[in-house]
Amino acid sequence: MAPSVEQSATGTQAVDRAAALVSTVVHADAPLSFADLQEASGLAKSTTSRMLAALERGGLLERDPEGSYVAGSLFWLYAARHDPWEELVRLARPAMERIGEETSETVHLSVTRGEKVVQVAQVDSRYLLGTRDWTEIDVPAHTSALGKVFYAWGALPVPAHELERLTPTTITEPEALRHDGIRTRKRGWAVTDGELEVGLTGVAVPVQGARGDVVAALGISGPTPRLEDRLDEIGTNLSSHAEQLSRLLRGRAPKEGVA
Template identity: 60%
Template structure:
């Protein structure tokens, strides 16, 4: 190989690396013209390199056509952050449940002694619920938390529990009885336990070992949701089982 060929190859790598770093470090997605201008490259060169970077999944285009970090970055990050990996994998499931029910759909995972809301699809109703990804919820008053308690994904508290409403289970014995029902049905429910007028239902998501690693849930106004808790619970149980199958398949395929 000649020195000229080597230099040309090195230049191509340097330019591709510049494109990747420019896009990944940008605060917002970048349009093609913005990338070419910021990197100081001819548009023909920029186009050729971006095509190669898309093909290798280092970059991709969002719905507007602007460039963002590609799937390869997210897969690498998910090796060290299970919250990111599962929330991205579960998004189509959350959207399907939201489409079927119209309610707010959330995915919760255990972190220490708490439930972390890692993904959400908002309600289609005007009277819906808040952005739970920004809220810390006491686990004993949460359907997601009850699921994680029921299957030992969260440690069960051993003392009196905080009373948030008149319906909150404040005795561990009462909470244990509720968790027995969760395991029998395959889903957990709350009615006015976190806030008066708020109900929720959730089902377990398992990993390839069969261990519960997350909970898929619906929440909404009690007046609208209470009469549908059983039907929504069965729907969530089915969707959570499908998400479990997807997790198992990805693990067997060596993706996760």
């Protein structure tokens, strides 16, 4: 619950305590009462009171109608200015870079926007022959591994109508796509094998958001010959990274830890 109170360096006691209070409020995303905060911080009532007042004055905290404390205007100002997936990208970047190093292929991160799937980040392959920049390019969801993740985990409804054919192996029947989704879910990762472009293989896994829903897909792509024998290994690798990322999204901030 409450993040461990940091060990203050010298000369920052007040600020450290104040930061701990804010942190407590933000981490608990429900409003916290004065008593909760006093207890969580272990400070004297008077100190708590003065501090909360200062934080409120500074826009870091705010009181809801019942008088409990919630994150203040600075937080919603920030949230209003930044796309939610900006944070996702930020959190995901290190993982994507590691995946890039481990697989040497191009790494993708996608989210859904409306009924479409858009890429929000990419780390390029080490090879000359690799997938180019897909960011913001529209790829039909049923042809990419990224898109299939959303279908398979129900983050996107499978269309009722016939789907566009891009290659001989593209799945065009909704029913077939649904079946592919079932297999995908069992397997834990989605794969596209020349269904988007002949010779292009992709593998992708779901990323769970704070509430357990699938908010993004993490995957790699590259030439089929380089990938076809490593699908299992890649799928497992992606899964473990995605899981870590999910944990991050669930709320634990990446502090301390040996870099």
